[in-house]
Amino acid sequence: MVLEQFTYVFAIGTFFALLEAYNNGANDVANAWATSVSSRSVTYRQAMALCLLFEVTGALTVGARTANTIRYGIIPLEAFQGNAGVQLLAFTCASAGAATWVMWCTRNSAHVSSTYSLVSSIAGVGVAAVGARNVQWGWNEGQGLGAIFGGLCIAPIMSGIFASIIFMLVKLVVHVRTNPVPWAVWTSPFFFLIAGTICTLSIVFRGSPKLGLDEKPGWYIAAVTLGVGFGVCLLSAIFFLPYVHAKVIKKDYTLELWQIFKGPLLFKRPAPADASSANVPNYAVLQHDGEEETVSEVKGDASTMESSMLESDLKADSSSDNAKRSAAQVAVDIDPTGPPGLHDQYAYKRLLLQAREKHHASLRKKRGPLGWAMRRLHDNPFGAGAIYELYNLRALMIRLPPMVIVALLYGFNYDIHKAQVGVLGTPEGRRMAKVYAHAPKYQNEVEYLYSFVQILTACTASFAHGANDVGNAVGVWAGMYSAWSSGVVGEKEDVPLWQIAVIALTICFGFITYGYNIMKVMGNKLTYHSPSRGSSMEMGAALTILFFSQFSLPTSTSMCITGATVGVGLCNGTFKAVNWQRVGLLFFSWVMTIPIAGLIGGIIMGITLNAPSY
Incomplete structure (x- = not known):
């Protein structure tokens, strides 16, 4: 027993x-x-x-x-x-x-x-x-x-402390320069040396007992750490430096990543005659392309139905000026210094729900299991009343298989950048705009x-x-x-x-x-x-985590x-x-x-x- x-x-x-x-x-x-x-x-x-x-x-x-x-x-x-x-x-x-x-x-x-x-x-x-x-x-x-x-x-x-020291080194060596791009290119092996050394130290210093690293003497730890760090530095100087030199200084927009293995030969590679700007990603946190698009009225998932309910609540109160305006306009007009009113809170929630529905609408257009599951949920919403109503029970049986697929695959297709764009115009969005401005x-x-x-x-x-x-x-x-x-x-x-x-x-x-x-x-x-x-940030955090882990x-x-x-x-x-x-x-x-x-x-x-x- x-x-x-x-x-x-x-x-x-x-x-x-x-x-x-x-x-x-x-x-x-x-x-x-x-x-x-x-x-x-x-x-x-x-x-x-x-x-x-x-x-x-x-x-x-x-x-x-x-x-x-x-x-x-x-x-x-x-x-x-x-x-x-x-x-x-x-x-x-x-x-x-x-x-x-x-x-x-x-x-x-x-x-x-x-x-x-x-x-x-x-x-x-x-x-x-x-x-x-x-x-x-x-x-x-x-x-x-x-x-x-x-x-x-x-x-x-x-x-x-660790992270700020590392970033200040980057800032003083590169960012504050009048022309920082060449400085960033030619000093890149040095920062690979720092990153490689820290990464290796975090692994071998009092490392895996199964590999005997916890018993190695200090000279062994120093030799392996510096050896790997300088090895990464040398490899970056041979392969990475010529690649980024052609990419951002020569502005060779035809260069492919696999060509990094050509190494020093890339220094002799002529740039295209019409090269005007480097072909690099846009690293801006918030990119507003398509943000002004509105979300069409749909009948499907829970977020859409909740949005419709909020819409009805807003229209029902004809005495409120805010109820007659769009959710985005209401959110923009909220006074950040005072507490928002009832309808402002509704408008705020509706704005976030519309942003989520915009994301769901794009997922429904995808091929494969997730697209099928999202369309299935969208086309079979719950009706009015409790879950034990017969039509809701039928809807539940239809929705169960796609719900499992969405639970497993939804995270693979989530875009956190779009989620942040969805808060534009809200109090939090304006607060972050002030932070970003500094x-x-x-x-x-x-x-x-x-x-x-x-x-x-x-x-x-x-x-x-x-x-x-x-x-x-x-x-x-x-x-x-x-x-x-x-x-x-x-x-x-x-x-x-x-x-x-x-x-x-x-x-x-x-x-x-x-x-x-x-x-x-x-x-x-x-x-x-x-x-x-x-x-x-990540190097500073990694150093601290592994410092605690060693003890x-x-x-x-x-x-x-x-x-x-x-x-x-x-x-x-x-x-x-x-x-x-x-x-x-x-x-x-x-x-x-x-x-x-x-x-x-x-x-x-x-x-x-x-x-x-x-």
């Missing part, structure tokens, strides 16, 4: 552990990659592929390091007094508490730290299970709550060069997240598995590699399918982004990238270049995560542990 109960609890705990990992990907990983996607260095689909590769690599090579801190650093093994059932239940409730809180926040596009949610939930469970006196509130050799929560302020500040816009030719550097730094940031957060997520699951498989309180042993791989893949799946919900909020909402800024201290990827973003934003030379309201909301959400996640986990543990049994 005990074995059966253990199995039931382990099955439930596994579900919540995977759900917590899924939400980790949808929340924390999405925030980490929002910098690269917002800077237009990579597309959302490219970010998915790179995330899958480097997140899993970081997890498998380094990621178990913080797992023991999660498993044993907060609630010591001795506190369970040999009762494996209580240990299994404790980790199950901790996962349930963290998953519930992060899932609610992600669904409402509220950004929180999944790491601190899990740690706080474990602390609440510990109080309910073994008493507050047995929870490690202090330092506990770097594994207690004091050490973990110390990173709440230390990690963002450290990331901000950030210098650098030439696209210069930003193009740093987009390649940012790809390298983004991959390093993803590797760093896999090295840190996967260990956090797998720690509770490993504790459950140990108690369930052995029937005794688990000893301090290595986490099986297959468990790390499952959690890493689950995190990536969360990012791919639901990460857009956070990216559309976090992208460019703190300060102005560009490739040169973004690469500095087995769980830290929040979200906090690190947020601190780095603020640090780079301040490098614009004014406090007005940072959206302090959004920063304050983020910090508030981080602080509130501690008691809320702790209470959820503690209450679940208290109820289940003291429930009547027979």
